[in-house]
Amino acid sequence: IKRRDYTPAEFTEGILEGNITILSQAVTLVESAKHEHQQMAQEIIERCLPYAGKSVRIGITGVPGAGKSTSIDSFGMHLIKEGRKLAVLAIDPSSERSKGSILGDKTRMEALSREKNAFIRPSPSAGSLGGVARKTRETIVLCEAAGFDTVFVETVGVGQSETAVHSMVDFFLLIQLAGTGDELQGIKRGIMEMADGIIINKADGDNVDKARLAASQFKNALHLFPPAESGWFPKVLTYSGYYNIGIKQIWDMVAEYVRFTKDNGYFDFKRNEQAKYWMYESINETLKDSFYNNKAVTAILSQTENQVLSNEISSFVAAKRMIDTYLANLSGK
Ligand code: GDP
Incomplete structure (x- = not known):
């Protein structure tokens, strides 16, 4: 069966059995930029975390x-x-x-x-x-x-x-x-x-x-x-x-x-600190992805950049306009 036929539960089962082919395919999902792959990957990671x-x-x-x-x-x-x-x-x-x-x-x-x-x-x-x-x-x-x-x-x-x-x-x-x-x-x-x-x-x-x-x-x-x-x-x-x-x-x-x-006790202390660090890293990355993939943002990003380049508006005004656009689009206004 092909990769797309596996459910996250089946992926996890294969990984826990030490199946290297399935592990490799799961890593490919982790590395993929596609939204549906990311969703799969996150579910597999969550299931694997206890182990x-x-x-x-x-x-x-x-x-x-x-x-x-x-x-x-x-x-x-x-x-x-x-x-x-x-x-x-x-x-x-x-x-x-x-x-x-x-x-x-x-x-x-x-x-x-x-x-x-x-x-x-x-x-x-x-x-x-x-x-x-x-x-x-x-x-x-x-x-x-x-x-x-x-x-x-x-x-x-x-x-x-x-x-x-x-x-x-x-x-x-x-x-x-x-x-x-x-x-x-x-x-x-x-x-x-x-x-x-x-x-x-x-x-x-x-x-x-x-x-x-x-x-x-x-x-x-x-x-x-x-x-x-x-x-x-x-x-x-x-x-x-x-x-x-x-x-x-x-x-x-x-x-x-x-x-x-x-x-x-340092071993566990450091692992905890790292877990905290990765929580914030994930938040930052996710926010960034969400921002730059937002349709309202992408629609006016290069035009706003040009306005900064031609000194029509300052970079700070431009940034604020972009963020406001993003937030307004998120809340559906
Ligand atoms: P990397 O770029 O850091 O991955 O380095 P490589 O493992 O490719 O090694 C670079 C070069 O150093 C190669 O030509 C190796 O053969 C050589 N080399 C690596 N380890 C040793 C060693 O312990 N002794 C000697 N004499 N040469 C080594």
């Missing part, structure tokens, strides 16, 4: 070339061998422009993509960063309901997408490379401050000493930051994603963090 929340969610970031795909492949294989089920999701801000996301692409994770206990899904590619992030946030719920106990959310270390990822994960992992002694240059302070673990990749061959040096520089720099709310002091480790060196230590660190924050 969600039990995974450990890990954000992974690093600049292109840092070794994210190589690392995720070996991290993932390590976790699969421990008997875990892993979902790899992504938030790629550039996909908005190129309309084709690379992050999360299966072909980048060769070993993992052959594993039945791994679910790899590229970044949703349409809409604003907020919209893309919300879809990934919702996909986490479906993956958890399908029995995935570990979720990776990958992003490129270049900007605002880190904040979005940080708002949906329990542990934030920053992949770095050792360079020429100027390791700390060009790393945005905000990104470092979000990290619960900094891992220096490519610590292999001639690069081992440089990686260790970089690690001690990061450790020193972290001491300059105010203590994290979690009470956890971020760890710095070196490893090689390609040669599979130091992978176990990274997952021991994540496990230690989870134990530590579950004991001191």
Whole structure:
């Protein structure tokens, strides 16, 4: 039977059984811009919610070339061998422009993509960063309901997408490379401050000493930051994603963090804060969609914009006129 023949209840049943084909189709509904798909998706999410929340969610970031795909492949294989089920999701801000996301692409994770206990899904590619992030946030719920106990959310270390990822994960992992002694240059302070673990990749061959040096520089720099709310002091480790060196230590660190924050209550506190954040994000996104899809609004939007451009009216007057038009149309006046 085809996707359109499933009811939300049947979708949910398939997801709870761990049926990957049905899970993928449900994620496609989550990502769809069509109104009826969104309605279906929201109903499926609601039904799945009671079964969600039990995974450990890990954000992974690093600049292109840092070794994210190589690392995720070996991290993932390590976790699969421990008997875990892993979902790899992504938030790629550039996909908005190129309309084709690379992050999360299966072909980048060769070993993992052959594993039945791994679910790899590229970044949703349409809409604003907020919209893309919300879809990934919702996909986490479906993956958890399908029995995935570990979720990776990958992003490129270049900007605002880190904040979005940080708002949906329990542990934030920053992949770095050792360079020429100027390791700390060009790393945005905000990104470092979000990290619960900094891992220096490519610590292999001639690069081992440089990686260790970089690690001690990061450790020193972290001491300059105010203590994290979690009470956890971020760890710095070196490893090689390609040669599979130091992978176990990274997952021991994540496990230690989870134990530590579950004991001191921060784990649940942060999940609650995130739930609150996503409530407001959803409100904002929904209002925006409703506004820009409103017929009365779209009928006069470009004309109003032109009036602003030709200095006929100020931007504030224009904005007020648009909002008034929207509100009047909503109340049917
Ligand atoms: P991404 O852009 O962050 O996903 O990075 P990739 O995983 O595609 O890796 C970029 C390049 O670095 C590739 O040529 C990899 O083979 C190489 N690479 C990744 N991890 C390691 C590592 O641990 N050691 C070494 N020597 N090279 C690596």
